[in-house]
Amino acid sequence: MDAVIIGAGFSGLYMLHKLRNEMGLRARVFETGEGVGGTWYWNRYPGARSDSDSYVYGFTFDRDLWESWDWSERYPESHEIRAYLEHVAERFDLYRDITFGTRVVSATFDEDAGSWTVTTDHGETVTATYVISAVGALSVANTPSFPGLEDFAGPTFHTGHWPHDGVDFAGTSVGMIGSGASAVQAVPLIAAQARELTVFQRTANYVVPANNGPVDPEVREARRQDWAGIRARIQRSNFGFELYMQEKGAADVSDEEREALLEDFWERGGFHIWLGAYADIFFSTEANDLVRRFLDRKIREKVHDPETAELLVPKDHPFGAKRNPLDSGYFETFNEPHVHLVDVRTNPIAAITPGGLRLSDGAEYAFDALVLATGFDAMTGPIDRIDLRGRDGRSLREKWAEGPRTYLGLMSHGFPNLFLITGPQSPSVLSNMPVSIEQHVDYIGRIIADLRARGAAVIEPTKEAEDAWCAYNQEIANATLFPTAATWYMGANIPGKPRVFLPNLDFVGPYRAKCDQIAANGWEGFAIDGESTPAGEHVYTWAVAG
Incomplete structure (x- = not known):
């Protein structure tokens, strides 16, 4: 071939x-x-x-x-x-x-x-x-090596390898380990079926409204007709969406102006509040804290029990340093009397037992089925x-x-x-x-x-271009708050995995432009049949789309 x-x-x-x-x-x-x-x-x-x-x-x-x-x-x-x-x-x-x-x-x-x-x-x-x-x-799929996992007597499901014919949880007691994006999506629906649902949470996440539903027919038709425009805009954008950062930062506007914009974006749903709001939240702890206070208040407003609400308020990472899940009733589900939240950060899981699991302090929980919402390598x-x-x-x-x-x-x-x-x-x-x-x-x-x-x-990168790209990639990541969070962006969810920032922060449009310039300049940084062109300084220059 x-x-x-x-x-x-x-x-x-x-x-x-x-x-x-x-x-x-x-x-x-x-x-x-x-x-x-x-x-x-x-x-x-x-x-x-x-x-x-x-x-x-x-x-x-x-x-x-x-x-x-x-x-x-x-x-x-x-x-x-x-x-x-x-x-x-x-x-x-x-x-x-x-x-x-x-x-x-x-x-x-x-x-x-x-x-x-x-x-x-x-x-x-x-x-x-x-x-x-x-x-x-x-x-x-990442399946943590919990002691005794193979001894659990009931069925075990991983969200990343779900049975193709579905699972009926009606009348059962379900234990779910994990509270990331797949858990946020699954919890409301599993809770609607199960007799009892207990979520074991190690890390609370910022979750913003999806505001999902049918798209207005006029909007859908306008988008259909605007193929060329949409294609050009998302290719030039920072994140591949028609979302654009504000000219001013969160720390540069009044409390009233910031509150009004965040409230508007909260109601719009989706990634507006993450990728269409304030760029300084990715660089400044002060700016990030201003937005976090708004989000923390929203969680406390949704969750009736103050202790549960505090468990659901993230304490260990800046907003935006993780890809924030979209919410369709996640927080409100914990208001249901048959849904429980257990903190396993301060009291970790010691073992899976035949009938459930045991925490480090000896507390035991029983359930009929186990769901692992433990993400990916x-x-x-x-x-x-x-x-x-x-x-x-x-x-x-x-x-x-x-x-x-x-x-x-x-x-x-x-x-x-x-x-x-x-x-x-x-x-x-x-x-x-x-x-x-x-x-x-x-x-x-x-x-x-x-x-x-x-x-x-044959074609391959030169060692010099690769070394410089790796150093540049970590340099721009370290200029942001991303490395301060223990996320899968950093490989932190996999024991023994090196803690390095895995994606690249050049963003969609500027990265595309950089690749095009590399090609135009004779494939800078690549060796073709042993002949190479050194990568220019522009390859290692950071910028964002306008």
Whole structure:
């Protein structure tokens, strides 16, 4: 094959279309699941839905595709996203080159042949010039190693690997470990079924209203007609949304002005209050505290019991340093008499027992079913599962032992012709993912087309460009409040994982412009068949979109 693509979510489907349908190359996709969808194939827990507005949570590369699909709500549910991706696969005749139920276990670069040998868990071997990781950032579920977990007598479910035929909790007592985004979405719906629900919370999260519901038909039609405008705006934006930071900071306006804007954005719902409000909350503790006071008050207003409310008010991280979940009745659910919240930060889980769990102080809780809402080994986890070996047989897992090392989050030195779609050290999870995915797929297509036009065999970053990118990535992160929070952005949810900032803070529009300039300047920072162009200073200059 010309290319092997690993994964059949948003990234893999568009990459296959780009290489095969647009460029005429021979490409094959391997997908672990039995259908398309990527993370949405597995995440089917109650309430699972995107936190991006539906009109921008899709592809924009094809106007007819854009105009042919109608989303039913502001934020699409998991099943609707899967239906959309199935529609894409059918529309562009992608199924015939996707092998389902198959996991890539290894890929090894042959320096003499200038190609990769890819092996699957079925023992199949494929040789390809290019290997493209489309494994996603949130596709490896994190199951903490609680003592006794295997001894629990009832059924155990992980939100990241939910049974495809659903779960009926009617009349049962349910214990849920975790309080992140999947828990926020699932708690109200599980509580509506269960006889009793106990949530074991280690970290309280800032949760803002989704304000979900059907989109006004006139608004939907206006967006349908504005394909070119929306596409251009989200590509130039900071986060892949039509959201723009205020000119003044939270600390630069009066209390009355700040309160009015925050109240307006709270009512609008979505990420307005995070990505459309005050930029100084990402840099200044003083500014962040001003917004936190507003959010803390909102939590206390929603939750009737003062002790429960205080447990739900975050104390250990700035607002915005975590991707804040969207709320559809989460806080209010704790007003129900059969729903309980248990703090396991000060009193950790000691063990899972056959009938429930035991805390460090000896307190025991009994339940019939256990739900693990414990998140993912994000960004590097899905790549680490594959034994990738580059020049001299060196393992990528070994190279990344102290944290990911990439150039642009796209490639890694010593691993020629291996591309990472929205990999670590790219904007990726700090953006509306389909926008960043399209940009990376288009860029990879552009690189491969140029290599073929030159008659060149291989491309990889130079060590100097990669070292500088890694240092730059951490430098700009350290100028913000992001590293002050123990989040999966920092790898902090996985024991033993290096504490480095995993995404990139160049933001969508400026990062795109930087990539375009790199290409225009002869692929700065890359070596093509051993010939390289040093990366210019502009590559390591930080800016935000206007």
